[in-house]
Amino acid sequence: MRESAAERHDRLLALVRERGTARVAELAERLGVSPVTARRDVEALAGQGLLDRVHGQVSWPQGQGAPGTGRPGEGLVLGLLAPSATYYFAEVIRGAHEAAARAGARLVLRVSDYRPEEDRARTEGLLSAGAEGVLVAPGWRGPEDRLAYGDWLAELPVPAVLLERRAEPGSPLDGLDRVVSDHGHGVLLALRHLIGLGHSTPLLVARGDSPTALAVRAGYTEALGTLGLKEPRPVIESVPAEADPEGFERAVRALYEAVRSGLAGAALVHNDVDAIEIVQRLAELGVRVPQDLALIAYDDEVAALADTPLTAVAPPKRQVGRYAAELLVERLTEGGAESGEEAARRHLSLLPRLRVRDSCGAASGHVGPGHSARSI
Known part of the structure; x- marks a missing residue:
């Protein structure tokens, strides 16, 4: 091979x-x-x-450290379970791999393809392959998957760190270390930017098929409250164009009617691919971005490659992987906390950035607040 x-x-x-x-x-x-x-x-x-x-x-x-003296994680084997090795999670994996290499550890990857019922078996496969600790991003699509396929994570015989997944408060999973992007903060950055440009309350166009999509939706509601705004209309349900052409067309038409009626002049769209395809279809219907509609995409994977480069919220994906791997290495090498006490678990939330391009009609190049870590 x-x-x-x-x-x-x-x-x-x-x-x-x-x-x-x-x-x-x-x-x-x-x-x-x-x-x-x-x-x-x-x-x-x-x-x-x-x-x-x-x-x-x-x-x-x-x-x-000095060469030959051994890194903190020298010789360790770290396992990583991800729902995908492409799009969003490619950067998470890259960050984890870089951190493992710095520590002298080896990273072993398995992919679940968003089949949460297989997460446990794939994680056990990582342990069989020699993993001494695991980074886990379960293939959950919604809260029901977390409830049905989540409890086993808290029973693993090795240290585990959750990646880009939150647990139900007070549940056994809530006692695990985790590193996540603060998507609520990302949504707030987007809405503040659009309102600062003079737009009325932006609409949200979003999927409902992943933890990130659900976090964006929850963040939208929270951001409206923070900004003292009322929801102009319910969230427009987005779906992949290739999987559900009729559903995609309904979403585009709903946004089109909102723009033409004067209800909205700005929108936040999750995710990048949907945003690009929506902009293309709106252009066919006579709605131009940014002239008729200011638009921000969420994820910043391919937003910069659109005909009109899209302003986008960029979760710190690579840093999520890096911080998680560093935390796992620390857990595996700490050898007991000071005073004999078990080290406290950590919940790290990293702040997304706003990358301003051409789709809002604002000057390009502005970058929102950095992705610093904060404990939650």
Whole structure:
């Protein structure tokens, strides 16, 4: 089987960590790849802060400890269960992999394809593969899945960190460590931006088929209350165009009528793909973005690639993966908290950013508040 780039990066990092300093040509020879490939890998890892590069040589970053002395997670195997390895979760996985590599740990991935009934078996597969702790983003689509397929997580025999998933307050799952994006804050950023541009209360167009979509919906209601606004009309139900063309057309027509009637001049749309397809269909109906409708997408995966680059809320996906992996390594290496007390569990909430482009009629380039961590 052909070696993946991630596996090759792991081997490269291990070589540099062992030697302290190495030339790119030497790394290419040891890895069995061309100098061009080795150079590209080094540039990618240096850009992530995993290596230092100077004049054809690479070295282990000083801030990561002395080479050969062992990293905090040296030799650990971390498991990661994700509902998908593409779109949103690709960045989460990348952040976790980078953090694991910095710590000297190996990350093993399994994907559930949003089948929550298979989460437990796939996680047990990670344990069988040697995982000493797990990062878990269950394949839940709604609260009913969390209730039906969630309790087993609290019974795992190894440390576990929830990724981009919240637990019912007071439930056994609520006692686990977790790292999430604060989607409510992201929605508030979007609404404040649109209202600051002089628009009336923005509409929400959103799916209802994922924890992120439900969090965006809840955040919309909360943001309206924070801003002292009333909901202009119920949330417009969005669905994937390819899965339900009629449902997608109903959503577009509802937004079209709201714009043409003067009810709305701004909207927040979850997610990027739906937003791009909605903008395309609205254009066919004679509604232009941003001239007739100011629009913000939620997720910022492909929003910048639309014909009219879309302003978007960007959850800190990569940082979610990184913080979660670092927390898991800490749990596996803490060896008991001070004074003999068990270390307190942590709920970390990371703040999204607003990336302003052309779809609101505002000047591009503004970035909202950073994705700093806060405890909740």
